[in-house]
Amino acid sequence: MTEYIIRFLIGGAVVSIFAVLAEMLRPKSFAGLFSAAPSIALATIGITIARHGAAYAAVESRSMILAAMGFLVYASACSWVLMRKKVRALTATAALLPVWFGVSAGLLWILGARP
């Protein structure tokens, strides 16, 4: 239980810091880089290493590469929709979230889950 409380507190703090950085920076295309910052990874990999070891964290990192590709497709789709369609940002980002999961899980399934 303590592990999850620590994860929650560190994760919340790291995500908030990167979110504030993204809010302060201009131009917005540059600030967007910080919207894809490795906040969750920075907050959790240390805890994972301490609890399960470096090899376990390395396997997680390998899957993270695939999820980053999923994020790339998701963010590109959001950009395309927001630029060309009359859709609110909340609607676009929430409705397209399954794209991230679909591409990430699809790549993991195609490439196989080898440690």
Add this chain to the structure above:
Amino acid sequence: MMVQCKIGAIKGILPHEWITRFLFGGAVCVLAGLMSKWFGPEFGGLFLAFPAIFPAGACLVEAHERKHKARAGFDGTQRGRTVAGIDAAGAAMGCVGLAGFALVCWLSLRHLNAAAVFALATAAWFVVSMAVWRLRKSRIFRRRRPAVRQAFRPS
């Protein structure tokens, strides 16, 4: 293009927006841990690149741009959406850096200590993201879409 850091922008973030981001970020980190526990590190690792900052950031950018135009007496709906779209394009570029971060972690976690891996991986994320952004902004790839031109045209 000059990169600026506006410290005053922090004042524009409302208390509930701070709380939402903290709670959401914390919840995603707990979710990532639970997914690894329940389904193994291969599947759980996907949640290390979960879009935790981007959706809330895009909504905030849209709302702030709309308010900014409204104060000047204009309808900023389209401009807000376009700026959120530009933010999303930036996030897409940042994903290449995110993949670079993960690659460095994957290759070096078994060989180096955690602090060194974090330093190397964070540097890789920043350098790769910056390089992609600079390349996208270079003359080779620079082009302004009609929707962007329309949104920034004086009303």
